Amino acid sequence: MDSLNKGEFKFSNDTYKQDFELLTKALDASLSGIIITDNQQPDNPIIYCNRAFEQITGYKRSEIIGHNCRFLQQEDRDQPVRSKMREAIENGSDLVVDIRNYRKDGTLFWNELYMSPIRDSKGRVNYFIGVQNDITRRKKAEDELKANQVKMERRIEERTNNLRENEEYLSSIVQTVRESLVVLSRDLNVLSVNDHFIRTFKVSREETEGKKLYDLGNGQWNIPELKKLLEQILPTNNPVTDFEVTHDFPHIGRKLMLLNAHRIELEGQYKDRILIAIEDITDRRAIEQRKDDFLSIASHELKTPLTTIKGYVQIINRLTAHYSDEKLKSAVGKTSMYVERLNNLIGELLDVSRIQAGKIELHKEPFDFDQMVREAVEGFSQGSRSYQITISGQTNSNVNGDESHITQVVTNLLSNAVKYSPDHKTIHVHLSVVSDYVKLAVTDQGVGIPRDEQNKIFDRFYRVGDIQQRFPGMGIGLYICAEIIRNHYGTLWVESEPQKGSTFSFTLPMNKSEGGTDAR
Ligand code: ADP
Numbered sequence: 001m002d003s004l005n006k007g008e009f010k011f012s013n014d015t016y017k018q019d020f021e022l023l024t025k026a027l028d029a030s031l032s033g034i035i036i037t038d039n040q041q042p043d044n045p046i047i048y049c050n051r052a053f054e055q056i057t058g059y060k061r062s063e064i065i066g067h068n069c070r071f072l073q074q075e076d077r078d079q080p081v082r083s084k085m086r087e088a089i090e091n092g093s094d095l096v097v098d099i100r101n102y103r104k105d106g107t108l109f110w111n112e113l114y115m116s117p118i119r120d121s122k123g124r125v126n127y128f129i130g131v132q133n134d135i136t137r138r139k140k141a142e143d144e145l146k147a148n149q150v151k152m153e154r155r156i157e158e159r160t161n162n163l164r165e166n167e168e169y170l171s172s173i174v175q176t177v178r179e180s181l182v183v184l185s186r187d188l189n190v191l192s193v194n195d196h197f198i199r200t201f202k203v204s205r206e207e208t209e210g211k212k213l214y215d216l217g218n219g220q221w222n223i224p225e226l227k228k229l230l231e232q233i234l235p236t237n238n239p240v241t242d243f244e245v246t247h248d249f250p251h252i253g254r255k256l257m258l259l260n261a262h263r264i265e266l267e268g269q270y271k272d273r274i275l276i277a278i279e280d281i282t283d284r285r286a287i288e289q290r291k292d293d294f295l296s297i298a299s300h301e302l303k304t305p306l307t308t309i310k311g312y313v314q315i316i317n318r319l320t321a322h323y324s325d326e327k328l329k330s331a332v333g334k335t336s337m338y339v340e341r342l343n344n345l346i347g348e349l350l351d352v353s354r355i356q357a358g359k360i361e362l363h364k365e366p367f368d369f370d371q372m373v374r375e376a377v378e379g380f381s382q383g384s385r386s387y388q389i390t391i392s393g394q395t396n397s398n399v400n401g402d403e404s405h406i407t408q409v410v411t412n413l414l415s416n417a418v419k420y421s422p423d424h425k426t427i428h429v430h431l432s433v434v435s436d437y438v439k440l441a442v443t444d445q446g447v448g449i450p451r452d453e454q455n456k457i458f459d460r461f462y463r464v465g466d467i468q469q470r471f472p473g474m475g476i477g478l479y480i481c482a483e484i485i486r487n488h489y490g491t492l493w494v495e496s497e498p499q500k501g502s503t504f505s506f507t508l509p510m511n512k513s514e515g516g517t518d519a520r
């Protein structure tokens with residue numbers, strides 16, 4: 001029994017040894033550092049370490065065995081995880097912590113430490129196993145990730161702040177402009193209005209936003225023509241420009257509003273919206289009206305005494321016809337010339353007033369267009385002998401219109417051509433037929449007109465800036481001409497290049513029923 005026991009013991013002793021060596025090899029093959037501490041001995045010394053632990057820490061086995069593991073923290077002892085480790089040892093519990101450790105050469109490495117107690121048959125904790133993994137790289141990646149996250153968050157915050165500032169900036173502009181602004185959805189519901197709108201129409205946001213545009217107030221915007229234009233904005237991208245609405249608005253009474261509407265050009269969520277800008281032009285229009293009224297009254301008032309003066313000058317002219325005093329005769333001649341000029345200017349002002357009031361009187365009759373032009377040119381040439389005015393082309397057509405007014409247009413174009421060509425004394429008049437229109441073009445080689453001014457010169461009282469001083473004028477001749485031509489269903493326009501000259505052309509529909517046209 002004994003020998004058997006011995007034999008058995010011997011056998012088992014050998015097996016233990018073999019097993020132990022195998023286990024040691026296995027532990028040494030591990031990439032994780034492994035230590036065992038003895039919990040029964042004072043200060044919990046390390047009684048075993050594998051090869052990986054030596055490699056990770058840089059200490060030799062002889063420098064490790066018998067020491068408490070705290071040497072791995074060197075001077076860095078204030079790590080909160082250390083108290084957790086102490087607790088785990090006291091309670092004999094498992095623990096996983098990330099702890100800053102230092103190699104023998106002082107370099108830091110992050111250690112992911114797994115601590116596990118080993119109990120005996122009575123449940124006492126005799127040993128602790130510590131498994132360590134160098135997670136410095138992972139930690140670094142985590143730290144970088146965290147830093148990037150912080151950076152990203154900061155950037156997002158900056159962007160958000162920027163956006164908020166931009167929004168506040170935009171909204172302060174929107175709230176400051178002196179126009180009422182309305183944003184409409186695709187189905188013409190009011191999404192928002194600015195403060196100016198609220199103040200102008202004396203309404204609240206609640207009774208405005210969220211409502212259909214046409215239901216606002218007492219239906220002031222419910223105008224079929226406007227409706228049609230607004231509904232076309234999104235499909236065609238055609239804006240509504242300068243649409244005038246005169247209406248008896250609730251709270252504010254009768255007003256004249258000027259309305260402009262555009263598709264909002266921002267992409268994304270805003271692209272199907274319409275922005276309407278509404279301007280109250282009641283006062284402006286009233287002032288304009290007063291100016292027009294003043295002009296009309298003033299020119300009438302001036303015309304009356306002038307007609308009397310004209311009459312007296314004619315009488316003086318007759319009375320002095322037989323006088324031989326040349327000085328007197330020349331003085332009377334000049335007086336009558338200046339009276340005539342004044343009479344023409346006042347006549348032009350009266351024309352403007354009449355046009356403004358929509359009271360331009362036209363006595364339309366068919367007349368021979370070419371003959372009218374020839375006579376106008378001849379008549380004009382009498383007073384401008386230093387200029388050579390040539391005519392080319394012909395229309396052989398009759399025009400149904402007010403001959404004296406059309407003559408006035410031709411004369412005006414000629415007189416401008418002369419006035420604005422101080423250095424080039426040839427003017428050319430060309431007659432032609434274009435489709436069923438007669439066309440007349442007056443070409444000079446004078447000062448010309450800059451491109452950006454070419455549209456404006458047909459506005460009343462507009463004169464090109466830099467010629468104001470050099471050439472006398474009131475800036476109304478072309479306005480009258482354009483209105484006369486427009487009232488004859490034709491158009492007047494200009495082509496011009498500064499310092500090279502200008503060509504003013506107009507077309508008028510031919511009078512087809514008259515013989516002149518068919519003779520072509
Ligand atoms: P006015 O000649 O009295 O100023 P108009 O209405 O006839 O008024 O002309 C308006 C403006 O157009 C002029 O002030 C001038 O600047 C410009 N203009 C008209 N005709 C010509 C022309 N033939 N050449 C250059 N500029 C011209």
